[in-house]
Amino acid sequence: MIRSLATYVPPRVLTNDDFARMVDTTNEWILQRTGIRERHIVDAGVATSDLGKEAAVRAIERAGLTPDDIDLIIVGTVTPDMMFPCTACLVQNKIGAHHAWGFDLNAACSAFTYAVTTASQMIGSGAHDHALVVGADVMSSIIDYKDRSTCVLFGDGAGAVVVSAAGEDDVGRILDFEHEIDGAGGPALYMPAGGSLRPPSHQTIDLRLHYVKQDGQTVFKFAVRKTEEISRRVLERNGLKPSDLDLFVSHQANRRIIQSATGKLGIDESKVIINIERFGNTTAATIPLALNDAVCGGRLKKGDLVLLASVGAGFTVGAVLLRWGF
Ligand code: ACO
Secondary structure, three states, rough: OOEEEEEOOOEEEEEEEHHHHOOOOOOHHHHHOOOEEEEOOOOOOOHHHHHHHHHHHHHHHHOOOOOOHOOEEEEEEOOOOOOOHHHHHHHHHHHHHOOEEEEEOOHHHHHHHHHHHHHHHHHHHHOOEEEEEEEEEEEEHHOOOOOHHHHHHHHHEEEEEEEEEOOOOOOOOOEEEEEEEOOOHHHHOOOOOOOOOOOOHHHHHHOOOOOEEHHHHHHHHHHHHHHHHHHHHHHHOOOOOOOHHOOOEOOOOOHHHHHHHHHHHHOOOEEEOOOOOHEEOOOOHHHHHHHHHHHHHOOOOOOOEEEEEEEEEEOOOEEEEEEEOO
């Protein structure tokens, strides 16, 4: 079960009007096409492990545990502090989780659903008692602030949950999951340089290849179709209808993607959490940030049936069905 949740966003905010001063765009266009008003951005020198640490420390405390109780750390991110060591090692050291092992999980916007599934299987097998799942990204480190079609979409942030075995008195459960990849979608959303194919060079920098490149419409259509498809599959397998859900928590890439997919599923909008307005797309952090807003707003309570759904670069697709435990 998910035993606790905590999130962290850096204090500095970039509004749509700030972007209108940087590129050829307007507050109206961004709000109408994406649903985003503002996003949080780190100051220079603040990295993914710093955001992840803040969320992790609070999540462990809220679970009534200490860092020494954590057996496994999975950090979902596409913006590691550096190529290696992995961000899980950096977080482990920063929080002092002396008994944990761990690794990074690169599934872009599906990293949180993938990591929750992976952690729950490690707990379910009996191998471990407590896993820390962190979804954290500093998207501002790979965004081209001269490209109006991508720069307005993303923000920085982190979320963390502790996944533990459910006791007899716990109502929380991770009930089911489903994941897919479709590598044919790679060219629709990627960062071309910086890896082994195109190591950094003056040429890759001159060509601006160390930034996110995206075919927005292809990603949009795939996200709507797959969010609906994978959600329906998990629900049907569990004998559930969309109306049985108490809350639907999608990855937050675009308000219109979420509204189209949930409209096709027939989920009432009162059961759909959309908080992209304040954070933009924080990649691995959107789902915990949305869960946190749902908890704080009284829209997510102990015993609620929740479906998490995500689509991300790769393409990666995920859904996790769970009963909320606190
Ligand atoms: N301000 C003003 N105009 C803009 C901006 C901007 N910030 N960005 C693009 N435009 C222009 C385009 O240049 C284009 O102009 P043109 O017609 O003169 O060529 C026009 O707006 C329409 O562009 P489209 O790409 O057709 O706009 P669309 O309605 O598809 O919206 C968007 C673009 C918001 C990127 C949308 O496709 C989208 O959200 N796609 C999903 C991508 C996404 O969220 N990816 C994130 C990660 S993956 C994931 O999370 C699922």
